[in-house]
Amino acid sequence: MNRRNFIKIVGLGAGAAALSSAVIINNGRSNSSDxxxxxxxxxxxxxxRMQVLSYAILCPNAHNIQPWVVKxxxxxxxxxxxxxxxxxxETDPIHRQIHISQGTFLETLAIAASGLGYEAKIDYFPxxxxxxxxxxxxxxxxxxLIKSDKITPDPLFAFLLTRHSNKREYGNYSLSPAEMANLQTFAVxxxxxxxxxTSSSEDKLKFEKILTEAMQIEVNDRGRSHETIALFRxxxxxxxxxRDxxxxxxxxxxGIKKLMVENFVLSREKTEQDSTEFDQQAVIMAQKTVSTTETFGWISSKGNSRLDQVIVGRDYCRLNLKTTAMGLAQHPMSQVLQEYSDMLxxxxxFKQAFGIDESKTVQMLFRLGKAEKTPHGPRRLVSELVKS
Ligand SMILES: Cc1cc2nc3c(=O)[nH]c(=O)nc-3n(C[C@H](O)[C@H](O)[C@H](O)COP(=O)(O)O)c2cc1C
Structure with missing residues (x-):
């Protein structure tokens, strides 16, 4: 991939409507009816069970890898x-993020059950x-799943179909003191x-340096970079x-920008042969998105057992639904939290810069702000998860 070409194409305006035939052909591809x-x-x-699972698969999960089996x-x-x-x-060697992604699934499932008049009784690691x-x-x-007339639907049920991770730039929107207090009260x-x-110019500068460097470290290794490329569609x-x-x-x-990039700039074959440009774009995007963000949040825990990871996932999912309800955008950036030795x-x-006790585990780190919605990431059919 030629980087200058990439930047130029990404920057195309509406005037690029002079479509080539290749774009028109691509435009005709159909989407899934579901x-x-x-x-x-x-x-x-x-x-x-299938009804609640149809909602559960919509939860946030690392790389949208959808690491679930249901029996x-x-x-x-x-x-x-x-x-x-x-x-x-490669990037989640102890499978911590995979277990957080079990927690997000359970939380979404429990919220969906409440919206459908059921209590989801969850027995962890039985x-x-x-x-x-x-x-x-x-x-x-x-x-x-226990049917109950007494169940009150969780107010977050209304946001299960709209929640998403928003990876756009946030235009330096700083959460207001009232928005921050609202989220803090919710979390408590x-x-x-x-x-x-946190929302301060000093912290923003620290995040810009650390999160850009973290992405650079991540892509410095072929195995790590190719793990991401494998899930890039x-x-x-x-x-x-x-569908993942x-x-x-x-x-x-x-629209047109997406089609141009997909048709003329990015290709799996070229990127798998030489990922240099793909990797550089990842670093540039990390720097750009962080530099347009004023507010950051994180969830940390004293323990780091499998159960801690699952419950953190439930918390993270609730927060993402709450920010959706508040009209805010949210985006995790996990690179600096990862456990491979190059990152330590x-x-x-990072922990020192933000006064985080070194014995604690920062489980989720994310940007907060405002941005236009992005299209949802695809999900597989529920039937593909269910094994008898
Ligand atoms: C444990 C965990 C770690 C994540 N880390 C990142 C990350 O480092 N960068 C990123 O862009 N998104 C990250 N995400 C967001 C996922 O990419 C996103 O949830 C997934 O693609 C599904 O998209 P959706 O949340 O919009 O439905 C993470 C999500 C979870 C649950």
């Missing part, structure tokens, strides 16, 4: 397990919890782990085929 999961459960679906265990019961074929061993040095074929949770009342929010055909991962539309490119010195520097 909207890649984002219509919610099919109206003909009568099984409550049906009874009329209204099922187990949730990590899918061992959907891990990120066959025993395993450590951070292993991934064992045991359920993360057993779930029972409804989350298990502390939320820290280069065109609509890949989206249709895999993320592409240029999730970064905020739409910068991680220590």
């Amino acid at each position: 909207n890649f999961g984002w219509n919610g459960p099919d109206s003909s679906e009568t099984d409550i 049906m265990t009874g009329a209204n019961r099922f187990d949730l397990l990590v899918d061992p074929d959907r891990l990120l061993p 066959q025993g919890m395993y450590s951070n040095t292993e991934l064992v074929d045991k359920p993360v949770a057993s779930i029972e 009342e409804q989350c298990s782990y502390p939320l820290t929010i 280069f065109d609509q055909d890949e989206v249709n085929k895999y 991962g993320f592409g240029v539309s999730q970064a905020g490119l739409t 010195p910068l991680q220590a520097e």
Whole structure:
């Protein structure tokens, strides 16, 4: 990929409407009729388990890898397990983010159940919890859906189909003191782990340096970079085929710009041969997005057991739904939190810069602001998760 070409094409204005035939051909590709999961459960679906699972798959999850297996265990019961074929061993070597992504799934499921008149009774690690040095074929949770007339729908139910991670630039929107207080109160009342929010020019500069450097460290290694490339969807055909991962539309490119980049700039073949330009763009985008962000948040925990990770996921999901309800944009940036050895010195520097006790684990770090919505990332069919 030629970087100058990339930047030029990304910067195209509306005047680029003189379409080439290649773009027109690409434009004709069809999208999935189920909207890649984002219509919610099919109206003909009568099984409550399948209904709640149709919402659960819409949760935030690392790289949109969708690391879930569901085993049906009874009329209204099922187990949730990590899918061992959907891990990120290079960037998430201890599978911490994969377990956070189990928690986001459980939270979305519980909220959906409440909206459908059921209580989701969640029993964590019913066959025993395993450590951070292993991934064992045991359920993360057993779930029972209990119908109840007394259940109050969670107000966040209304936002399950609109929540998303917004990777755009945020135009230096700073959360107002009232917005920050609203989020803090929400976290104190409804989350298990502390939320820290900061909005200052001094912190912004620190984040710009650290998060850009973190992305540079991440892409310095071929294995790490190629793990991301494997989940990058280069065109609509890949989206249709895999229904996971993320592409240029999730970064905020739409319409003609998106088509131009997909048709003329990015290709899997070229990028897999030589990822230099792709990697450089990742660093440039990290720097640009952070430099347009005024407010940052993080969730940290004293412990870092598998259960901590799952409950953090539940918290993070609730916060993302709450910011959606408040009309705010939210975007995790996880590179500096990752556990591979190359990142550890910068991680220590990050903790020191923000006065975070080195014994604590920063589980989620994210930008907050305002930006136009981006298209949703695709989801697989629920039936693909369910194993009997
Ligand atoms: C544990 C975790 C870590 C994440 N880390 C990043 C990240 O470093 N960079 C990023 O752009 N998005 C990150 N995300 C957001 C995911 O990419 C996003 O949730 C996924 O692509 C699905 O998209 P959606 O949230 O818009 O539905 C993370 C999400 C989770 C749950």
